[in-house]
Amino acid sequence: METVYLTIVLAPLIGAIIAGFFGGKIGRVGAHSVTILGVGIATLLSLWVLSRFIWHDEQAFNGTVYTWMVADGIRFEVGFLVDRLTALMMGVVTFVSLMVHIYTIGYMADDAHNWPEDSRVGTNSYQRFFSYISLFTFSMLMLVMSNNFLQLFFGWEAVGLVSYLLIGFYTVRESAISANLKAFLVNRVGDFGFILGIAAVVMYFGSLDYAEVFAQAPALAETQVAVFGGVSLMTLICILLFIGAMGKSAQMPLHVWLPDSMEGPTPISALIHAATMVTAGVFMVARMSPLYELSTTALSFVLVIGAVTAFFMGLVGLVQNDIKRVVAYSTLSQLGYMIAALGASAYAAGIFHLMTHAFFKALLFLAAGSVIIAMHHDQDIRNMGGLRRYMPITWITALLGSLALIAFPGFSGFFSKDAIIEAVGHSHIGGASLAHLLLTLGAFVTALYSFRLYFLVFHGEPRMDEHTRSHLHETPWVVTIPLIALAIPSVFIGWYTVEPLLVQNWLGDAITVKPEQDTLHHLAAHWHGQREFIRHGMQAAPFWLSMAGLVLAAYYWSYVLQRNPKIDVELQQRGGWLTRLLEDKYGFDDFNQRVFAGGSQRIGRFLWKSSDQRMIDDAVVNGSARAVGWLAGVVRQLQTGMLYHYAFAMILGLVVLLTLFVTF
Numbered sequence: 001m002e003t004v005y006l007t008i009v010l011a012p013l014i015g016a017i018i019a020g021f022f023g024g025k026i027g028r029v030g031a032h033s034v035t036i037l038g039v040g041i042a043t044l045l046s047l048w049v050l051s052r053f054i055w056h057d058e059q060a061f062n063g064t065v066y067t068w069m070v071a072d073g074i075r076f077e078v079g080f081l082v083d084r085l086t087a088l089m090m091g092v093v094t095f096v097s098l099m100v101h102i103y104t105i106g107y108m109a110d111d112a113h114n115w116p117e118d119s120r121v122g123t124n125s126y127q128r129f130f131s132y133i134s135l136f137t138f139s140m141l142m143l144v145m146s147n148n149f150l151q152l153f154f155g156w157e158a159v160g161l162v163s164y165l166l167i168g169f170y171t172v173r174e175s176a177i178s179a180n181l182k183a184f185l186v187n188r189v190g191d192f193g194f195i196l197g198i199a200a201v202v203m204y205f206g207s208l209d210y211a212e213v214f215a216q217a218p219a220l221a222e223t224q225v226a227v228f229g230g231v232s233l234m235t236l237i238c239i240l241l242f243i244g245a246m247g248k249s250a251q252m253p254l255h256v257w258l259p260d261s262m263e264g265p266t267p268i269s270a271l272i273h274a275a276t277m278v279t280a281g282v283f284m285v286a287r288m289s290p291l292y293e294l295s296t297t298a299l300s301f302v303l304v305i306g307a308v309t310a311f312f313m314g315l316v317g318l319v320q321n322d323i324k325r326v327v328a329y330s331t332l333s334q335l336g337y338m339i340a341a342l343g344a345s346a347y348a349a350g351i352f353h354l355m356t357h358a359f360f361k362a363l364l365f366l367a368a369g370s371v372i373i374a375m376h377h378d379q380d381i382r383n384m385g386g387l388r389r390y391m392p393i394t395w396i397t398a399l400l401g402s403l404a405l406i407a408f409p410g411f412s413g414f415f416s417k418d419a420i421i422e423a424v425g426h427s428h429i430g431g432a433s434l435a436h437l438l439l440t441l442g443a444f445v446t447a448l449y450s451f452r453l454y455f456l457v458f459h460g461e462p463r464m465d466e467h468t469r470s471h472l473h474e475t476p477w478v479v480t481i482p483l484i485a486l487a488i489p490s491v492f493i494g495w496y497t498v499e500p501l502l503v504q505n506w507l508g509d510a511i512t513v514k515p516e517q518d519t520l521h522h523l524a525a526h527w528h529g530q531r532e533f534i535r536h537g538m539q540a541a542p543f544w545l546s547m548a549g550l551v552l553a554a555y556y557w558s559y560v561l562q563r564n565p566k567i568d569v570e571l572q573q574r575g576g577w578l579t580r581l582l583e584d585k586y587g588f589d590d591f592n593q594r595v596f597a598g599g600s601q602r603i604g605r606f607l608w609k610s611s612d613q614r615m616i617d618d619a620v621v622n623g624s625a626r627a628v629g630w631l632a633g634v635v636r637q638l639q640t641g642m643l644y645h646y647a648f649a650m651i652l653g654l655v656v657l658l659t660l661f662v663t664f
Contacts, residue, residue: 001049001061005080008045008090009141011038012097016134023127031127035134036101042137043094050091053084054500060084060509062147062211074208081147081210085351085510089144089283092355093276096362097137099482103366104130104267106478107373111265114170121171129169133271136162140276144283149198149208152284156194156248159277160187166272167264176263183257190247190254197240200225204233214290214512221294238291238298242305245281249335252309256588258332262324266369269324270362273331279354282338286347290512293345299517300430303343307424307435310336311442312586317449319572319582322379323368326453330405331361333442337420340435345517346423352494352501353416360404360413360490366483367398370475371457376468381453382568386462390472395458397483402454404490406447406546409534412494417443418537419502423519443542447549455557456568463565495530503527 015038019031026034052058060083068076082090108126115122139162143155168180198208204220205213223233245251250258258278262269272278285292285302292298310333317329334357341350372379374391388395404413421443425436462469474480500506503524513520527533537543560567572579584590638649 001082002063002065002080004045004049005061005082005145006065008042008049008094009138009145011041011045012134012141013138014038016131016138019127019134020131023124023131026127028126031130032101032105035130036098038134039094039098039101039137042141043091043098046087046090046094049082050087053087058087064147068150074202074206075148076150076208077148078151079147079209080145082145083510084507085283085286086144088351088355088507090141092358093140093144094137096358096486097133097140097271097276099362099366099485100267100271101130101133103270103369103479103482104133104265106476107267107369108265109476116172119172125169129166129265132162132166132169133267136166136271136276140280143280147210149201149210149213153195153198156244156280156284157191159280160184160191160248163261163268163272163277166268167261169264169268173263179257179260179263183261186254186257187247190244192243193240194244194247197237197244200233200237200240204237210287217290217294232295232297234291234295235297238288238295239301241288241291242281242285242298242302245284245339246305247281248284249278249281249339250309250332251281251305251336251339252312253588255309255313255332256585256592259325259328259585262322262328266324266365266372269328270365270369273328273361273365278331278335279338279358282335282342282350282354285339285342286351286511289345289347292342293512293514293517296429296517299343299345300432301343303340303424303427303429303435304431306336306339306341306343307431307438308336309333310340311438311445314442314445314449316582316585318445318452319575319579320449321382323371323381323384323453323457324365324379326381326449327361327364327368330364330446330450333446334361334405337417337439337442340424340439341420343435344420344424344427344429344432344519345513346420346427346519347511347513348501348505348507348520349416349419349423351507351511352497353413353420355497356404356412356416356490356494359486359493360401360411363397363401363483363486363490364405366479366486367394367401370394370479370483371398373475373479374472375464376471378464378468381456383464384457384462385460385464386458387472388458391474393474393480393483397480397487398458399454400487401490402450405450406550407443407542408546409538409543410491410495412490412492414537415494415498415530415533418533418540418542419498419520419523421542422523422540426519426522427517429517440542440545444545444549447546448553451550451553452557452568455553455561459558460561461565498530498533499527 015035018026018034023031049058060081062081064077064079066078068078070076108129111126111129112122115125136159139155139158143152143159146152146155164180164184167183168176170176201213202208204223205216207213217234220233224230225233225236227236246254258273261272292302313329313332313336317326317333320326320329334353338350338353338357341347341353370391371384371387371394374387375384404411407414407417421436421439424432424439502520556567556571564570
């Protein structure tokens with residue numbers, strides 16, 4: 001099996017290398033063929049591995065592939081841990097990545113118009129893009145398949161690096177460069193906490209290997225660290241690691257990079273924001289469940305951060321007019337649900353929602369890209385409308401994705417989101433009541449912004465210019481086939497996986513949950529099948545709030561919009577200060593710009609004036625010049641050009657020498 005696992009990891013890497021270094025020689029067809037082949041091989045093998053765990057009770061693999069070095073007894077290795085959690089992640093990541101690769105053929109077909117005609121940087125941009133997304137897939141696989149913290153950190157930083165390259169892919173756009181720099185800097189803040197957490201693990205456990213660390217964890221559960229007056233070692237490690245997850249999975253206040261990352265091409269929005277980079281933090285916390293279960297303080301911190309992000313980021317989506325930004329804020333909100341599930345010790349529910357979300361969110365992003373292609377890259381939903389008549393496949397798949405997102409009964413999102421809200425409701429750790437309230441209210445917000453987007457884009461009268469309207473048509477098959485392929489699991493995957501994941505504990509030993517903190521046992525104890533689960537869910541507040549949001553969205557942005565085309569603008573004007581607060585995104589960007597960016601500039605300006613100008617220029621450089629000038633002025637007085645002055649100096653010198661000679 002080790003050969004299979006190596007093939008899964010290396011196939012996308014080989015495709016990335018060929019497309020990246022030889023793209024100019026193999027051309028566009030060669031570049032997308034070799035990368036799709038590599039990711040396709042990884043997908044087929046990953047699904048085969050997943051099937052082995054599902055139907056053949058495959059045993060977990062934990063082995064070292066390569067030992068880099070051993071220092072002071074600590075082994076630095078490349079190794080794989082492939083258990084049921086890993087197999088599930090491998091299947092999701094590679095499948096979504098394959099769909100994105102195929103979709104990219106159609107989306108990037110006319111990429112040349114995005115570059116200035118005289119720009120050499122646009123040369124082979126198509127091949128370079130395929131190389132990047134294939135390299136991204138390799139990086140994510142290295143992350144999820146790691147069996148030690150060193151490899152985890154490598155994959156963690158690799159996906160961050162490639163996302164930086166992809167977000168700023170259009171290097172001729174100032175907004176793209178600003179967005180990728182923002183993503184890089186914000187993730188460095190989170191990664192600083194992450195590497196400190198790993199350092200604490202090495203310091204106290206003396207190992208980077210997961211199995212060794214998890215085995216020692218219970219014995220160190222009561223260990224205190226002299227930080228902030230004394231804190232539990234487990235709490236410190238878990239919170240530091242979670243700070244890294246806050247950056248990667250875009251949790252408040254480290255969420256600010258994700259909406260701006262929409263500057264990258266749409267396939268990247270689907271790849272980064274659906275099943276891969278942003279879910280790395282969710283996967284990491286689930287993998288570290290043996291540590292998190294030993295600190296209720298850390299779990300409470302995770303729970304509250306996730307719930308706050310889920311509700312308040314959803315509200316911001318209500319005032320966005322860029323089609324991709326609406327979906328981006330939806331991603332922020334849904335990530336909050338996943339993180340909240342982890343904080344409630346419902347790790348299986350968080351991973352379940354990660355899986356279902358990967359399919360319907362990738363579907364929504366790719367559907368948004370299909371709309372953008374048809375709209376000649378106009379992304380403003382206020383300029384759309386009535387597209388269902390022109391783009392039937394995009395319309396129906398987007399509708400299915402939206403229904404899954406709002407947790408419509410029977411769709412995949414219904415099973416995973418309802419399980420999360422119920423699990424949080426049964427939690428007794430600090431902040432659980434607040435988290436349950438925010439997640440419940442979030443169901444209403446999700447339905448409202450999702451169907452505001454849906455009705456403004458696909459229903460009503462067309463609002464685009466006549467030229468765009470006359471050229472509207474369905475996108476090519478390389479775009480629509482991935483939409484259909486992602487729509488199928490968006491509808492059905494929840495029905496078939498809810499029982500194994502949440503009731504039968506299919507993940508098994510891959511996660512650890514203390515019996516007293518198990519919030520999913522209530523669901524398992526009262527499980528009577530999917531239909532009963534749906535019936536029970538339809539009696540709960542989240543369902544009715546979700547339906548209320550759907551009906552309200554239909555009323556305003558379908559019924560009223562036909563009579564008053566300016567209703568969306570009027571609604572935002574009626575919002576007053578609340579609309580302004582949401583449009584300002586709660587002031588996080590302004591705060592960061594003024595305090596951190598502005599503060600750094602002020603510190604730099606102070607150091608420039610005090611150190612560079614006053615100390616170096618004035619004191620050292622100019623000061624030494626002035627000293628030399630003063631000394632020269634003094635010495636110059638000795639060179640008068642008068643003969644009697646020189647004679648007097650010679651006589652005086654002779655007297656001094658004679659005095660010294662007689663004296664000594």
